[in-house]
Amino acid sequence: MKVGVVNYGMGNIASVCNAINFIGFEASVINSPNELEKCDKIILPGVGAFPVAMKNLNELQFIEPLNKIVLIKKVPTIGLCLGMQLLFDDSEEHGINKGLGWVKGEVKDLKKEINLTVPHMGWNRLEISKESNLLSGIAEDELDYYFVHSFYCKCENNSNVIATVDYGVKMDVMIQKDNIYGCQFHPEKSQKSGLELLKNFCKI
Amino acid sequence: MIKTRLIPVLYIKNGLIVRSEDFNYHQMIGNVVNEAKRYNEWNVDELIYIDISRESSYDLRRDDHKIKSYSTIEEIVKTISQTCFMPLTFGGGIRTIDQIDFLIKNGADKITLNTGAIESPDLIKQASEKYGSQAIVLSIDYKLIDKKPIIFSKFGQSDTGIDVFDWIKEIERLGAGEVFLNSIDRDGKASGYDIETIGKVVDSSRLPVIACGGAGDSYDFVDLGKETKVSGIAAANWFHFVERSYPRAKQLMKKNGINVR
Numbered sequence: 001m002k003v004g005v006v007n008y009g010m011g012n013i014a015s016v017c018n019a020i021n022f023i024g025f026e027a028s029v030i031n032s033p034n035e036l037e038k039c040d041k042i043i044l045p046g047v048g049a050f051p052v053a054m055k056n057l058n059e060l061q062f063i064e065p066l067n068k069i070v071l072i073k074k075v076p077t078i079g080l081c082l083g084m085q086l087l088f089d090d091s092e093e094h095g096i097n098k099g100l101g102w103v104k105g106e107v108k109d110l111k112k113e114i115n116l117t118v119p120h121m122g123w124n125r126l127e128i129s130k131e132s133n134l135l136s137g138i139a140e141d142e143l144d145y146y147f148v149h150s151f152y153c154k155c156e157n158n159s160n161v162i163a164t165v166d167y168g169v170k171m172d173v174m175i176q177k178d179n180i181y182g183c184q185f186h187p188e189k190s191q192k193s194g195l196e197l198l199k200n201f202c203k204i
Numbered sequence: 205m206i207k208t209r210l211i212p213v214l215y216i217k218n219g220l221i222v223r224s225e226d227f228n229y230h231q232m233i234g235n236v237v238n239e240a241k242r243y244n245e246w247n248v249d250e251l252i253y254i255d256i257s258r259e260s261s262y263d264l265r266r267d268d269h270k271i272k273s274y275s276t277i278e279e280i281v282k283t284i285s286q287t288c289f290m291p292l293t294f295g296g297g298i299r300t301i302d303q304i305d306f307l308i309k310n311g312a313d314k315i316t317l318n319t320g321a322i323e324s325p326d327l328i329k330q331a332s333e334k335y336g337s338q339a340i341v342l343s344i345d346y347k348l349i350d351k352k353p354i355i356f357s358k359f360g361q362s363d364t365g366i367d368v369f370d371w372i373k374e375i376e377r378l379g380a381g382e383v384f385l386n387s388i389d390r391d392g393k394a395s396g397y398d399i400e401t402i403g404k405v406v407d408s409s410r411l412p413v414i415a416c417g418g419a420g421d422s423y424d425f426v427d428l429g430k431e432t433k434v435s436g437i438a439a440a441n442w443f444h445f446v447e448r449s450y451p452r453a454k455q456l457m458k459k460n461g462i463n464v465r
Contacts, residue, residue: 014311018286048336117412119338119381122435123207123249123465144207144465146291148338167206189291189313191247 003202004030004039006066008056010082011047012188019188023195025202033065041202042066042075045188046082050093050107050151053082063100070102074179076204084175084182085153093151103177104156111150114168119150124185126163132176134162134200142193145185147173153184207463208429209249209436210454212443213416214239216255216280216296223441224256225392227345227360233444240284243443246450248290249465252384252414252438253280254316254343255296256359278310285311293341293384299323304331308339316384318343319357322364322371325378332379341414342375343384344368346401353401360388368401372409380411384438387417392441394420396427403432414438422453429462 003020007013007029020027020043030036046053057063070077079087088099091107099107111118126143128135135143143163152171155161163174165184173184181201187194214236215224221239222230233239243251255277281294294307295316304315321328321342332340345360346353346368353368372383385405387398395418402415414436415428425437443449457464 012308012311012313014309015285015289015313018311019289022286022289047339117410117435120206121338121382121412122209124205125207147206148291150338186291188289191290195289 001040001202002026002028002038003041003043004028004036005043005045006030006036006062008053008060008062010053010056011045013045016043016045016080016188019195019198020202023199023202033060033062036065036069039069039075041204042070042077044077044079044083044086046080046086048082050082050085050091050099051095051097053086054097054099057086057100066100070180076179076181076201078181078183078201080183080188081149081186084184085151087175087180087182088153091151102180103160103175103182105154105160105172107151107153109150110152110167110169116168119148120152120167120171121148122146123190124165124167126165126174128163129158129161132162132174133204134174134176134181134197136200138193138196144193145173145183145187145190146194147185149184153182205463206435207249207465208434208457209414210425210450210457210464211250211252211414211436211438212243212248212450213252213254213438213440215440216253216257216277218257219280221444222256223392223444225441227388227391229392230256236280237283237287240288243450244288244290246448248450250291250293250436251284251288252293252316253284253295255294257297258359278306281307281310281312295341295343299327301327301330301334304335308335314339314341314382316341316343318345321375322355322357322366325374328375328378328380332381337379337381340380341382341384342372342380343386344371345386345388347388348398348401353405356388360391368405369408372405372411376409376411382435383409383411383413385413385415390418393418394442396420396424397437399428399431402428402434406433412436416440422449422456425453426457426460426462429457429464430460
């Protein structure tokens with residue numbers, strides 16, 4: 001089984017691959033769209049700014065092939081951090097920019113809404129809205145995950161929300177719509193709880 | 205609510221982990237990767253590695269059987285990021301964007317700038333524009349002079365005359381994402397944290413602050429966590445010498461009402 005980690009020039013590809021390999025699956029860095037076909041799972045990682053990420057996906061011509069493989073072939077796909085934000089309709093980061101639009105909702109600016117330290121950086125406990133196979137086997141007191149972000153996701157349909165975190169405002173930090181998953185936190189940097197989540201994803 | 209982080213700091217000198225006192229005396233403690241494994245087993249919140257080697261090249265002669273030294277920082281970053289799945293910060297001696305590219309490409313999540321940022325503040329801007337503020341930690345070493353915290357650069361040897369509060373305003377403007385604050389006076393002294401200065405720094409800025417220097421007892425973590433809104437509590441030496449130090453410290457903090465993982 002091949003877990004494709006999409007390399008579109010944004011962020012910590014090495015950390016994500018290291019984590020996948022460590023839990024006993026085979027990570028494969030996807031540098032061009034024609035390599036997507038061979039993947040049984042897709043990970044969309046990401047560290048950086050939303051408009052640059054969409055621009056890169058566009059320029060590398062990833063968008064159409066990704067739409068096909070995710071929406072039509074329904075390959076299990078997970079967006080991590082910025083990768084999760086890209087799944088939505090649009091984001092407020094540096095003006096309004098369109099995302100992939102796979103999940104209904106928007107990405108909003110934390111600084112405009114709260115007075116706390118931004119980025120929201122560090123470990124925070126998930127509040128579960130809905131059961132998910134990605135969290136199976138992880139005890140309630142182990143649901144601490146590592147976050148670093150300045151923008152947050154808001155789903156249009158509550159039925160897509162798996163977990164939220166309250167940081168002055170309620171943020172949707174884990175979502176699912178059909179075969180598409182998203183985590184605002186970094187499971188690849190969240191110790192055992194993160195590795196367990198990734199293992200659950202790889203086993204789908 | 206976001207949790208207070210407890211962060212072990214590892215000083216690397218010529219490819220080996222060392223204990224530091226007064227920023228000057230360094231006692232060799234162990235192998236970089238073995239130490240990382242230990243912290244991994246303790247399920248730590250985050251790790252900070254600072255390379256304090258003063259020579260530009262590594263000492264390759266120290267390759268005995270008991271403690272293996274690593275010949276390059278590249279080897280260290282790569283090896284650690286393959287086995288440790290927590291936020292990893294690397295720093296020490298960074299002067300150019302190429303060095304930052306290299307560390308991040310090899311698995312560092314964040315890098316620290318210290319003397320390099322004082323010599324060339326533009327490096328903060330360049331780095332944060334490229335990797336985002338969250339990846340750029342400003343390491344600040346200070347001494348109290350007439351009760352004012354003044355920054356010392358070049359391994360804490362050179363008095364810059366810069367006031368810590370002024371510098372933090374400047375680095376925030378340039379795009380730094382976090383402050384790693386070290387008291388030189390308290391390095392290796394086990395006399396407790398400089399709570400007064402740390403509290404003032406935390407209250408003066410919106411940047412998350414990690415404080416270091418002076419931990420001698422796990423009650424020092426509790427005191428700092430209770431009396432300030434610090435984001436991270438860091439220590440180096442203490443974790444090396446006390447049996448099961450990290451999990452025990454976390455337990456004590458929890459018992460005393462500090463929100464930790």
